[in-house]
Amino acid sequence: MTTQCPECEAAVESRTMVLGEVFPCPDCGTELEVTGKEPFRIEPAPKEAEDWGE
Ligand SMILES: [Zn+2]
Structure with missing residues (x-):
């Protein structure tokens, strides 16, 4: 099964x-x-320890 990266929509495999x-x-x-x-x-x-560019 694959899904898409929420940032770049690349296919990511789950295996x-x-x-x-x-x-x-x-x-x-x-x-x-x-x-x-x-x-x-x-x-x-989540990146709680640092501000991550938003
Ligand atoms: Zn990505």
Whole structure:
């Protein structure tokens, strides 16, 4: 199963991911968190320690 990066819409495959895993998008490098497996969902990982450009 794949889903799209919420930042750049690159296809991201779920097969190596576990729920709660934080990983960088292979395309844009945004830190993403796995928020669901069935269906596969990802969201930008919270960055609470620093202001992250918004
Ligand atoms: Zn991306």
